[in-house]
Amino acid sequence: MSIYHFFKRLFLSFIIKTKASLLRFNLIAHYRNKIRGINKVNEVPYLDKNQKKEIEQYYKKQGYRVKLYWHQFFIASNKHFSVKYIPDDIFHAFVAARLNESKQWPSLLDKNLSEVLFKGYKQPQSVVKNINGFYYTDGELVSKKTAMEICVETSEKLVIKPSIESGGGRQVIDFNISGSVTTYKDLSMDKLLRLFNKDFIIQRVVSQNKQLKLLNASSLNTLRIMSYLKDNQVYILSTILRIGKSGKFTDNNSSGGMVCGIDDKGCLKEYGYYGTGKRVNKTESGFVLKGFGIPSHNKVLSIVKELHKKVPYFKIISWDIAVDEDSDPVLIEYNTYKQDIRIHQLANGPVFETVLSEFLEIGRGMDF
Numbered sequence: 358m359s360i361y362h363f364f365k366r367l368f369l370s371f372i373i374k375t376k377a378s379l380l381r382f383n384l385i386a387h388y389r390n391k392i393r394g395i396n397k398v399n400e401v402p403y404l405d406k407n408q409k410k411e412i413e414q415y416y417k418k419q420g421y422r423v424k425l426y427w428h429q430f431f432i433a434s435n436k437h438f439s440v441k442y443i444p445d446d447i448f449h450a451f452v453a454a455r456l457n458e459s460k461q462w463p464s465l466l467d468k469n470l471s472e473v474l475f476k477g478y479k480q481p482q483s484v485v486k487n488i489n490g491f492y493y494t495d496g497e498l499v500s501k502k503t504a505m506e507i508c509v510e511t512s513e514k515l516v517i518k519p520s521i522e523s524g525g526g527r528q529v530i531d532f533n534i535s536g537s538v539t540t541y542k543d544l545s546m547d548k549l550l551r552l553f554n555k556d557f558i559i560q561r562v563v564s565q566n567k568q569l570k571l572l573n574a575s576s577l578n579t580l581r582i583m584s585y586l587k588d589n590q591v592y593i594l595s596t597i598l599r600i601g602k603s604g605k606f607t608d609n610n611s612s613g614g615m616v617c618g619i620d621d622k623g624c625l626k627e628y629g630y631y632g633t634g635k636r637v638n639k640t641e642s643g644f645v646l647k648g649f650g651i652p653s654h655n656k657v658l659s660i661v662k663e664l665h666k667k668v669p670y671f672k673i674i675s676w677d678i679a680v681d682e683d684s685d686p687v688l689i690e691y692n693t694y695k696q697d698i699r700i701h702q703l704a705n706g707p708v709f710e711t712v713l714s715e716f717l718e719i720g721r722g723m724d725f
Contacts, residue, residue: 381450388445392426392699399633401433408438415440419717421447431702434634441707443716448698451720457693458670465668468520468558468690469493475664479687481560484511486520490555505546509534514562516606517549521556528553531562531606563687566680568652569598572640576601576608579689580619580657582676583701584665585712591662594673595701595708598625598651603641610700617646618704623654630703657686664688 395401404412404425416423427444431437443452465474469486485504486493492504499507508515511534518529532541532549539549562577569578578601583594595618602613610616610632617629627647628636639645651657657678665674668691675696677689701708709716 381454384450385446388449389424389426392430392445395633396426396430399635401430401634404429404432408432412440416717419714420721421717423447427699427702430634430699431706434630434636434703435628435706437706439707439710441710441713442702443698443709443713445699447717447720449695452716453673453693453696455719455722456672456716459694465670466521466691466693467556468518469556471688471690474667475688478660478664479681479685481516481563481687481689483558483560484508484515485559487550487553487555487557488520501550505537505550508546508559509537511561515559516562517553517557517559519553519556520558529607563679563689564682566652566682566684568650569680571642572598572644572649573601573603573608573614573642575604576606576614577679577689578608580651580654580676580678580680581616581697581700582658582661582678583696583698583708584661584674584676586665586669586672586674591665592712593658593661594712595705596654596658597701597704599677599700600629600640610697615640616700616704618706619651619654623651625649625651626704628704630700634703652680653684653686660686660688664691 408428409425412425412428413423424444424446428440428442431442432439467488469488472480472483484494485508487504492499492501494504494507514531514533516529516531530541530549532539534540534546537546538544539546541549544552565577572578579599580596581599582596585592585594597616597618599608599610600615600617601608602615605612605614608614613631615629615631615637618626620626625646625648628638629640629646630636638647657680661676661678664676668674671693673693673696675692675698677691679687679689681687698709707713
């Protein structure tokens with residue numbers, strides 16, 4: 358090997374490692390700032406001396422210096438003490454980065470590809486797709502004019518959202534069309550498309566199961582299921598229901614919605630939680646959470662296990678599944694990058710308890 362190629366490889370290795378370190382640093386800073394802000398605004402009480410000592414000792418044995426912000430938040434909110442909550446900074450900066458193939462982000466997460474990846478599974482019906490600025494309908498490339506005409510001719514309520522990144526319900530807009538004017542801020546169809554520019558999808562709104570509609574009629578209340586692929590098996594780590602805020606279309610915690618854990622029998626647990634950690638036992642519409650049956654719960658879990666096997670690039674995935682008016686599970690989307698583990702631990706406690714030692718070892722870069 359020439360001196361030139363030796364130093365070239367050395368330099369490229371340095372650049373790659375530096376980039377990875379910067380990404381890790383940014384993830385850690387982002388999640389720490391976020392939880393610190395939540396704890397401060399909501400005056401979350403501190404852990405006592407014995408709790409701190411027990412948590413720090415556990416993580417020290419695992420090779421980590423742990424920040425206690427997340428334990429502080431969970432324990433104050435759900436009243437369940439455990440050393441085995443995993444902080445967001447450790448999970449996202451160390452664990453998820455090794456469980457999931459980052460090379461596949463964001464290509465396989467493009468919602469425009471879901472119908473291909475998960476062909477044969479029920480999904481919201483697409484009306485128009487925009488991929489890199491090009492318009493498609495029914496798999497055919499069409500002009501923008503034709504795409505707008507197809508939307509205008511659709512009588513049902515539609516939803517438009519970014520196809521590559523719409524986490525937290527950002528820029529997810531439901532609308533109807535009268536003439537060529539949408540119900541979203543009275544924008545014309547042309548202006549609405551220009552607002553999203555490119556890489557988005559327009560779908561028909563899923564007709565929600567009447568049982569789930571009771572919890573909040575304005576939002577599509579979806580199950581969020583976290584699954585883990587290991588040794589040719591898919592394990593369900595946690596299942597929760599997201600319930601939207603009254604009057605809101607999205608069911609996200611960040612949009613004022615609540616989350617509630619689902620037990621092994623497919624019923625809601627006693628308490629639901631808002632993003633602030635506030636705990637309630639009823640929905641805004643007055644329905645008691647405890648014992649509320651989730652339609653097609655077992656069917657949803659079975660389908661998630663099938664779906665996960667189709668994308669083995671990602672060992673841990675959070676799935677958003679709706680249940681429609683025919684009680685059929687409908688895949689809305691799946692999340693692998695910056696997936697929200699906080700809502701699972703808030704609603705269901707230390708959901709990583711059985712795999713935590715394994716995950717933390719993976720995070721240290723050790724092979725199994």
